[in-house]
Amino acid sequence: MTLLATTPPHHAHPTDDRRVYAVGVFMALIGLFTLLVFGLGCVARASSSLTFNPISVVNAPWHVGALTLNARWTNVVVSLVILVGAGEVLLRRPRRGLMTRFGVVAVLFLVALLIWAARSPGPSPIDFINVTSILVGASATVMVLIFGALSGVMCERAGVVNIAIEGQFIAGAFVGSIFASITNDFFLAALAGLVAGALIGWLLAFFALRYQSDQIIVGVVLVTMLGSLSSYLNLQVFTPYPNLNLGNLAPNLPIPLLAKIPVLGPVFFNQPGFFYAMIILVGVVSFALFKTRYGLHVRAVGEHPRAAATVGINVVRVRYLNVTLGGAIAGLGGVAFMATKGQFQVGYTSGLGYIALAALIFGRWRPSGAVVASIIFGLSVYLSYDLVTYQVPVSIYVLQMFPYLITIAVVAGLIGRVRAPAADGLPYKRD
Amino acid sequence: MHLELRGITKRFGSLIANDHIDLEVQPGQVHSLLGENGAGKSTLMNVLFGLLTPDEGQIALNGEVVEIHNPGEAVRRGIGMVHQHFMLVPVFSVTENVVLGFEPTTSLNRVDYRQARDDIRRLSHKFNLDVDPDAIVENLPVGLQQRVEILKALSHDAELLILDEPTAVLTPQEIDSLMTIVRSLADSGKSVLFITHKLKEVKAIADKITVIRHGRVVGRAEPSASEGELASLMVGRDVQLTVEKTPTSLGEDVLRLRDVVVLDDRGLVAVNGVSLDVRAGEIVAIAGVQGNGQTELVEAIAGMRPVASGEITLGERDITNCTPRQALDAGLGHIPEDRQRDGLILSMSVADNLVLNTPRRAPFARRGTRNLAAVNTNADALVGRFDIRTTSTQAPVSSLSGGNQQKVIVARELSRPLELLLASQPTRGLDVGSIEYVHRQIVAYRNEGHAALIVSSELDEVLALGDRVAVMFEGQISGVVAPTTSRETIGLLMAGTRETSAD
Numbered sequence: 001m002t003l004l005a006t007t008p009p010h011h012a013h014p015t016d017d018r019r020v021y022a023v024g025v026f027m028a029l030i031g032l033f034t035l036l037v038f039g040l041g042c043v044a045r046a047s048s049s050l051t052f053n054p055i056s057v058v059n060a061p062w063h064v065g066a067l068t069l070n071a072r073w074t075n076v077v078v079s080l081v082i083l084v085g086a087g088e089v090l091l092r093r094p095r096r097g098l099m100t101r102f103g104v105v106a107v108l109f110l111v112a113l114l115i116w117a118a119r120s121p122g123p124s125p126i127d128f129i130n131v132t133s134i135l136v137g138a139s140a141t142v143m144v145l146i147f148g149a150l151s152g153v154m155c156e157r158a159g160v161v162n163i164a165i166e167g168q169f170i171a172g173a174f175v176g177s178i179f180a181s182i183t184n185d186f187f188l189a190a191l192a193g194l195v196a197g198a199l200i201g202w203l204l205a206f207f208a209l210r211y212q213s214d215q216i217i218v219g220v221v222l223v224t225m226l227g228s229l230s231s232y233l234n235l236q237v238f239t240p241y242p243n244l245n246l247g248n249l250a251p252n253l254p255i256p257l258l259a260k261i262p263v264l265g266p267v268f269f270n271q272p273g274f275f276y277a278m279i280i281l282v283g284v285v286s287f288a289l290f291k292t293r294y295g296l297h298v299r300a301v302g303e304h305p306r307a308a309a310t311v312g313i314n315v316v317r318v319r320y321l322n323v324t325l326g327g328a329i330a331g332l333g334g335v336a337f338m339a340t341k342g343q344f345q346v347g348y349t350s351g352l353g354y355i356a357l358a359a360l361i362f363g364r365w366r367p368s369g370a371v372v373a374s375i376i377f378g379l380s381v382y383l384s385y386d387l388v389t390y391q392v393p394v395s396i397y398v399l400q401m402f403p404y405l406i407t408i409a410v411v412a413g414l415i416g417r418v419r420a421p422a423a424d425g426l427p428y429k430r431d
Numbered sequence: 432m433h434l435e436l437r438g439i440t441k442r443f444g445s446l447i448a449n450d451h452i453d454l455e456v457q458p459g460q461v462h463s464l465l466g467e468n469g470a471g472k473s474t475l476m477n478v479l480f481g482l483l484t485p486d487e488g489q490i491a492l493n494g495e496v497v498e499i500h501n502p503g504e505a506v507r508r509g510i511g512m513v514h515q516h517f518m519l520v521p522v523f524s525v526t527e528n529v530v531l532g533f534e535p536t537t538s539l540n541r542v543d544y545r546q547a548r549d550d551i552r553r554l555s556h557k558f559n560l561d562v563d564p565d566a567i568v569e570n571l572p573v574g575l576q577q578r579v580e581i582l583k584a585l586s587h588d589a590e591l592l593i594l595d596e597p598t599a600v601l602t603p604q605e606i607d608s609l610m611t612i613v614r615s616l617a618d619s620g621k622s623v624l625f626i627t628h629k630l631k632e633v634k635a636i637a638d639k640i641t642v643i644r645h646g647r648v649v650g651r652a653e654p655s656a657s658e659g660e661l662a663s664l665m666v667g668r669d670v671q672l673t674v675e676k677t678p679t680s681l682g683e684d685v686l687r688l689r690d691v692v693v694l695d696d697r698g699l700v701a702v703n704g705v706s707l708d709v710r711a712g713e714i715v716a717i718a719g720v721q722g723n724g725q726t727e728l729v730e731a732i733a734g735m736r737p738v739a740s741g742e743i744t745l746g747e748r749d750i751t752n753c754t755p756r757q758a759l760d761a762g763l764g765h766i767p768e769d770r771q772r773d774g775l776i777l778s779m780s781v782a783d784n785l786v787l788n789t790p791r792r793a794p795f796a797r798r799g800t801r802n803l804a805a806v807n808t809n810a811d812a813l814v815g816r817f818d819i820r821t822t823s824t825q826a827p828v829s830s831l832s833g834g835n836q837q838k839v840i841v842a843r844e845l846s847r848p849l850e851l852l853l854a855s856q857p858t859r860g861l862d863v864g865s866i867e868y869v870h871r872q873i874v875a876y877r878n879e880g881h882a883a884l885i886v887s888s889e890l891d892e893v894l895a896l897g898d899r900v901a902v903m904f905e906g907q908i909s910g911v912v913a914p915t916t917s918r919e920t921i922g923l924l925m926a927g928t929r930e931t932s933a934d
Contacts (some may be wrong), residue, residue, distance in 0.1 A: 291542065292541055297531075304521070307517075311503055311587075313531075
């Protein structure tokens with residue numbers, strides 16, 4: 001008898017494989033739908049034009065002419081790209097990057113939908129798509145989602161699920177509106193919103209860490225409570241004292257020269273301060289989590305709190321700190337949201353906090369991923385409202401379900417299997 | 432480092448987990464702390480490592496009395512602990528795990544990974560602990576993960592290393608390599624506190640042995656002491672370490688497994704085409720490091736987990752993908768791996784637990800109503816026959832000790848006619864006395880001409896019980912050998928080398 005070394009057999013993952021297959025089929029269906037409805041559904045001579053000059057910018061130094069596309073053939077090409085992508089997924093069964101592929105398909109689908117909606121001759125009274133104003137309009141939603149998703153990254157990397165992002169949005173928006181109205185200073189309003197969000201975050205941490213309550217339940221309770229509290233206060237405070245909810249928009253701070261670049265300028269360089277703060281924050285959070293000692297501690301606490309504790313890291317303190325900071329970021333997001341609407345309204349965050357949570361999962365608990373995911377989700381949220389102007393023959397309420405459907409699919413783990421921090425959502429007990 | 436524990440006492444309510452424990456470890460010495468599960472070893476180590484505060488007593492390091500409030504403090508004072516369940520972050524690299532909590536930093540609080548990596552290379556070279564600093568821990572075999580734990584302790588300049596049941600998850604070869612490492616650490620002047628309940632290891636590695644039982648030091652011994660002496664010290668009475676088996680005549684195949692494939696919870700292939708027969712009158716023992724598909728195989732046989740492909744027959748019946756009840760009805764007796772989760776309902780009484788798999792059958796039920804008199808008569812009889820120590824048959828089974836809980840399960844399964852006894856880790860967590868009892872029951876059952884399939888990650892148990900030993904590795908049977916086969920050969924099979932015929 002001799003003994004021979006064998007290499008361990010490669011393990012397949014049937015469940016994963018089934019998911020990859022399902023995503024491939026889903027992508028193929030989207031491709032087919034795009035081809036049949038948005039492509040071949042247009043008459044051959046139908047065209048849509050893309051315009052690039054925002055209405056709000058006067059005296060732009062550069063003028064970009066409109067681009068007229070044949071609606072039918074453009075969409076046929078787009079649908080073929082989607083179908084090729086679906087084929088690649090079905091044949092190659094990639095293990096990584098599935099969500100990215102799905103995101104690209106979602107964006108392509110939205111593009112085809114727009115081109116189809118604006119086709120002429122067609123039912124739409126508007127036969128052009130103003131690309132720049134769509135991007136500028138969507139950037140506000142995207143920004144709020146990124147704030148929310150960053151808040152989630154901070155909390156969940158430390159092992160606490162912050163499902164109360166929505167609540168922190170509401171708190172930030174409410175307090176922010178009061179401060180902006182009184183002082184007319186959005187910097188002070190931002191500070192106030194930070195503090196309000198931090199308080200809600202701290203409250204979540206307090207229940208989750210001190211009493212080890214179920215984080216999901218505490219989070220949902222906080223959202224419900226803040227929703228009701230805000231409508232009560234709205235009635236008691238803002239109705240009798242409308243001066244406290246004045247309706248100021250945060251001013252745009254154009255960056256010299258850069259702001260005049262066509263398309264990119266208005267989208268990236270002529271934005272309110274909140275937008276630039278968000279971009280800086282993405283970099284800071286990314287750096288802090290993945291390069292610094294602090295970040296290593298946070299991730300250790302989120303993955304294996306006992307291991308962190310045995311090397312002298314104070315698990316509870318790290319979690320308190322991060323959930324409070326996460327709350328502050330979401331609170332700031334709430335002020336930013338209010339500043340794009342001008343004032344506080346009851347219920348106008350309409351579940352953006354949950355979509356941010358989905359963006360966080362879609363983005364694999366990474367700030368950079370969260371940005372990409374927020375762009376996809378933000379665009380689809382914005383477009384679902386914008387499409388009304390094109391008189392799409394589908395009820396606006398059905399259109400508005402679209403982002404939430406993707407959210408459910410992502411949160412339920414139907415699309416792609418991602419790996420959360422191992423201790424995410426689990427209470428920590430010392431022994 | 433010179434360590435002295437003086438009169439350490441730790442109480443949990445009325446329970447005294449540590450009762451005036453004295454212990455001294457000299458530099459360069461491997462000191463073994465021997466005791467059964469629940470004897471108070473872990474409590475003592477947690478006191479030493481700052482996870483628990485002692486009610487009385489002193490800890491002296493190099494002659495200086497210190498108080499240790501948290502693990503961070505213990506580490507700073509030069510105490511390193513290699514936990515039984517590794518304290519490693521699976522998704523981190525070796526470097527990240529080793530520096531965690533003690534990171535070298537550059538500007539802006541950045542972790543200086545370059546320096547960290549260099550430090551680890553130097554350290555692993557110095558102590559002969561070869562490991563790739565950039566490997567992700569979860570991709571490493573368990574033996575290497577343990578090495579990372581040891582490196583981690585050494586990188587914090589540990590002078591005293593505590594190893595808590597370090598061999599529980601290792602293959603025999605990995606155990607050998609660990610022993611070499613421990614010896615060389617001691618030779619380089621470190622002190623080592625080696626906690627275990629395995630007598631062989633103690634004899635192999637220790638310079639000094641302290642035995643504790645029920646929270647008290649009951650004896651000190653030299654490694655030259657015999658296993659029997661150590662065992663009786665540990666248990667408090669004479670123990671028979673080997674089980675006597677009478678030769679039996681082999682009967683028909685009772686259990687037949689054919690190319691059985693089973694998936695684990697994540698959908699990965701856990702059992703990869705296992706074929707095995709168990710005949711009447713023999714015990715087949717499945718050996719293997721935990722996590723090589725044994726759990727899934729047992730659950731599949733017991734009807735608790737679907738079979739992806741293949742065939743399982745018990746007696747004349749095909750029990751592939753049957754329900755647990757169908758398996759029981761086909762004559763399967765099952766002692767599950769996790770007795771508290773799958774074997775008992777802890778809040779229910781001893782009497783009810785003794786009829787847990789036959790509650791609907793006569794005489795325990797009639798026309799849909801329970802016959803409590805029959806249940807209680809049954810309980811009285813079994814408690815006497817299997818020597819179950821309980822205050823009453825009506826007491827909740829949770830009030831029993833681990834050993835007696837296991838006796839309840841053994842009594843329940845062996846008190847009805849069976850085709851096959853299937854037992855998974857039947858003595859895990861039990862004291863030596865209870866192990867002896869359970870082993871005797873299983874062998875007596877086999878001596879009567881019955882079939883049994885035993886799964887255990889304890890090689891001693893496998894060799895003591897098995898008439899044939901099947902070794903599992905990565906979901907496959909890597910070999911079926913006689914129990915007289917050398918430990919080295921079985922160890923190689925456990926590590927995945929495959930049995931082939933020479934030609």
